[in-house]
Amino acid sequence: MRLRANPVSMFGLVLAIALIGVAIAAPIIAPYDPVNLDPRNRLLPPSAMNWFGTDDGGRDILSRVVFGARYSLLAAAVVLSLAVTVGTALGLVAGFAGGKIDEALMRLTDMFLAFPALVLAMGISAALGASLANSMIAIAVVWWPWYARLVRGQTLRLRQEQFIDAARASGAGDAHMILRHILPNCWTPIIVQVSLDVGYAILTTASLSFIGLGAQPPTPEWGAMVSIGKDYILNQWWMATFPGLAIFLTVMAFNLLGDGLQEALSPILRRR
Numbered sequence: 001m002r003l004r005a006n007p008v009s010m011f012g013l014v015l016a017i018a019l020i021g022v023a024i025a026a027p028i029i030a031p032y033d034p035v036n037l038d039p040r041n042r043l044l045p046p047s048a049m050n051w052f053g054t055d056d057g058g059r060d061i062l063s064r065v066v067f068g069a070r071y072s073l074l075a076a077a078v079v080l081s082l083a084v085t086v087g088t089a090l091g092l093v094a095g096f097a098g099g100k101i102d103e104a105l106m107r108l109t110d111m112f113l114a115f116p117a118l119v120l121a122m123g124i125s126a127a128l129g130a131s132l133a134n135s136m137i138a139i140a141v142v143w144w145p146w147y148a149r150l151v152r153g154q155t156l157r158l159r160q161e162q163f164i165d166a167a168r169a170s171g172a173g174d175a176h177m178i179l180r181h182i183l184p185n186c187w188t189p190i191i192v193q194v195s196l197d198v199g200y201a202i203l204t205t206a207s208l209s210f211i212g213l214g215a216q217p218p219t220p221e222w223g224a225m226v227s228i229g230k231d232y233i234l235n236q237w238w239m240a241t242f243p244g245l246a247i248f249l250t251v252m253a254f255n256l257l258g259d260g261l262q263e264a265l266s267p268i269l270r271r272r
Contacts, residue, residue, distance in 0.1 A: 009260020015253035023069040030063035034220040043236050053238040055228065057218070061238060064220035065246050071221045072250065075136050076201040080194050082140035087147025088190065092178050094148065095155025106152070109145040117142045118207060125213040132205075132221060135214035139204050143197070150193060154186045196258035199251035206247050222247050 022029060032050075038058030046053045052061035094105040112120070124138035158164065159182065167177050206223025208214035215221035217228070222243040229240025 006260050006263065008256055009263070012253045012256025012258075012260060015249065016257050019069055019250055019253060020073065022066055023073045026067045026070050030060075030066045032060035032063045034059060034063040034067040035218045037218075043232070043239075045236075046238055052242045053236070055225075055239050056232065056236075059218070061225075061242055064225060065222070065242055067220040068222045068225065068243060068246060069250075071132065071215060071219065072202045072205065072247075075132065075139075075205040076198045078136045079139045079143065079201045079205070080197055082137070083143040083197075084147050084190060084194060086140070087144040087149075088151045088183075088186070090144070091148040091151025091153075092155055092183060092186075095152040096159055096178055096182065102152070105148070109148050112142065112145045113149075118204060121204060121208060122211070122213060125208055130213045130216060132209070132215040132219065135205060135208040138208070139201060143201075147190065147193065150189055151186050154189060155182055158182050158185055192258065192262045195254060195261045198258070199254035202254075203247065203251050 036059065038054070040058060041050075041054050042056055042058040044050055044054040044058075050060050050062065052065060055061055055064070090105050090109075094102040121135070121138045121142045124141055125135045128134035128137065164177060164181060167181055172180075202222075205214055206221070206226070209221050209223030210227040212227070215224045217224060225243035226240045226247070229236070229238075229243065232239050
């Protein structure tokens, strides 16, 4: 497999697997409770007892970063699941039906794409109320048009292929052709796009939490931790540094993995 031949992509894969493992095993790995306050040990620098130091509430930052992996990866999974489901369904219908249905769905898509993604997500999240769940819904609402566009383009190409004509000649209905012939051939670009979007979903979720529209204290979410830590950055640098590094490593890991999958699964790149 071409992915194995690319050491950078393999590094991203290993790092992504490690992050997922940390998220799953968070209760075992974390040395302390990530939520309970301990005012006597507030703002302690990194030490043998607290490797990443403690925050303004005396909570162990390492434990909060470890549990933060759960919230960040869960947010990315929910966002992308919703965006892929809605976008794929609408893209298949628009591309296969064509005509006025395609025109109406694509103009709806253009309405969402006309706004900057983060600004629109901020507006939706603010309207729904500041919480991690609402921020995930807001990001999914912003991102489904990209998948609708992607799947529509694939569907427009695939419906001209001979195997679709053969299926139609054999009496197959529209639903059968979409689900059995077109959708399976759309999975490769969808998988590649999802792998590239995981990091951006985590970064966008952290951004909303940073400005107070996502996860709320004391939830150990990386963006919210950076938001609190920015007020202490000059003297207690560890409060914002370690959750910020976690965001950086996670985004980098999935971007490297996504680039490798794109190269490995793309028929054009495989021929080079």
